[in-house]
Amino acid sequence: MGEWNNAQVVFIGGASRGIGAACTRVFAGAKWRVAAVARTQPNVAAENLLGLPADLRSNDQTQKAVARVMDRWGRIDAVVHTAGTILNPVPVAGLGWDRWARTFEACLQTAVNLVEATFTEVSAARGAYVFISSVGSRKVYPGVADYCAAKAALTQYVRCLASELAGSGARANTISPAVVDTDLLAKAPFSREEAESWHALGRVGSPEEIAHMVLVLAGERAGWVTGTDVTMDGGMSVLG
Numbered sequence: 001m002g003e004w005n006n007a008q009v010v011f012i013g014g015a016s017r018g019i020g021a022a023c024t025r026v027f028a029g030a031k032w033r034v035a036a037v038a039r040t041q042p043n044v045a046a047e048n049l050l051g052l053p054a055d056l057r058s059n060d061q062t063q064k065a066v067a068r069v070m071d072r073w074g075r076i077d078a079v080v081h082t083a084g085t086i087l088n089p090v091p092v093a094g095l096g097w098d099r100w101a102r103t104f105e106a107c108l109q110t111a112v113n114l115v116e117a118t119f120t121e122v123s124a125a126r127g128a129y130v131f132i133s134s135v136g137s138r139k140v141y142p143g144v145a146d147y148c149a150a151k152a153a154l155t156q157y158v159r160c161l162a163s164e165l166a167g168s169g170a171r172a173n174t175i176s177p178a179v180v181d182t183d184l185l186a187k188a189p190f191s192r193e194e195a196e197s198w199h200a201l202g203r204v205g206s207p208e209e210i211a212h213m214v215l216v217l218a219g220e221r222a223g224w225v226t227g228t229d230v231t232m233d234g235g236m237s238v239l240g
Contacts, residue, residue, distance in 0.1 A: 007048065009033045009073045010218060011066065013056050013114055014083035016040050018182035019132055019214075022207035023080050024049070026215050032078075035069045056083050056110035059117075066117040076121040078218035081131040083110040084150075089143025089189055100146045107150035108157065115161060126169035130217045131158050132210070133174040135233050143189075151176075155229055162227035171226035173217050178233035180205040200235025 010027050014020035016038035024036045028049055037052045050072055054065040069076060085106040087099065111131055122129060136144070137151035155174050162172040179185060179195045181204050188195070196203050210232060216222050217230070231237065 007031055007033045008077040009035065009069065009075050010078040010080060011035045011037065011069055011076050011114075011118065012080045012082065013037050013110060014081065015051075018082070018184070019177075019180065019207045019210050020080075020082035022211035023082060023214050026208065026211040027080075027218075030215055033073055035065070035073075035076075037065050056113055057105050059113045062110075062113040062117045066121070070121065075125055076118055077125045077127040079114060079118050079122055079127070079129045080214055080218065081111050081114055081129070083107070084132065086144055086147045086184055091143065092145040095146055100149075103146040103150050104153070107147070108154050111154055111157065119165075123165060123168040123170050128170065128218045128222070129158070129161065129165075129172040130214045131172070131174045132214075133158075133176045133229060135176050135178045135231065135236060137176055137229075158229075159227050166226060171217075171222070173222075173225060173227070174229045175210060175213055175217070176229050176231050176233070177205055177210050178236040180207060180210060182207060198236055198239070199233065200238050203234065205232060205234055 010032050012020055012023050012034060015024045015036035024034055027034050028046060033048045035050045035052060037054050039055045040053065052065045052068060054061040056062050083106060085103060087103060131154060133155045134151040136148040137155045141148055158172050158174045165172055178199060213230060213232060217225060
């Protein structure tokens with residue numbers, strides 16, 4: 001255990017798959033102590049990894065997960081939020097409030113609960129928050145107005161958070177990816193080939209590419225970066 005006593009601690013929400021799982025691997029490889037948190041028990045097993053089952057939509061479960069990390073390691077230097085969902089396309093006029101609520105619970109309420117549970121710890125550590133938003137926060141994706149609005153709300157929420165953290169020296173940023181090769185792509189109503197054509201680089205992104213940017217924003221090398229949304233879109237924006 002001695003070699004990990006001074007290692008930084010990251011709390012990763014939504015760690016069981018996709019970008020969250022990639023973040024778990026990347027931070028562990030960078031010698032951070034990693035609390036991997038998800039609704040299903042994350043598949044992690046290593047001295048510097050702590051897997052915790054928790055539904056971040058629940059404030060109580062979120063608070064308990066944070067308490068376990070503090071009991072185990074006594075600090076939280078960075079918080080990474082990757083939780084969210086995108087549901088089947090429905091025209092905007094047909095989106096009932098239940099659908100809106102489900103999407104906002106997954107994309108925004110989880111973030112709010114996580115900040116409420118960790119604000120004191122991250123501030124004390126002069127640490128960092130990194131949230132996964134989406135290019136959908138400013139780009140129209142037909143059929144998923146609820147997702148686009150939830151990600152736009154998340155991005156602005158993080159800007160407000162950054163302004164309140166700044167006095168302590170702590171930071172908060174978002175990353176807005178375009179299409180990434182996760183299980184959501186496999187369930188999407190478009191083909192991989194179609195998605196690849198939307199990006200100037202001719203391919204979709206990988207979860208690891210996003211995770212490496214998360215690692216940069218969480219660390220000291222990005223110590224002067226806060227309130228910023230980093231676009232990772234494979235050149236989608238240059239295609240118009």
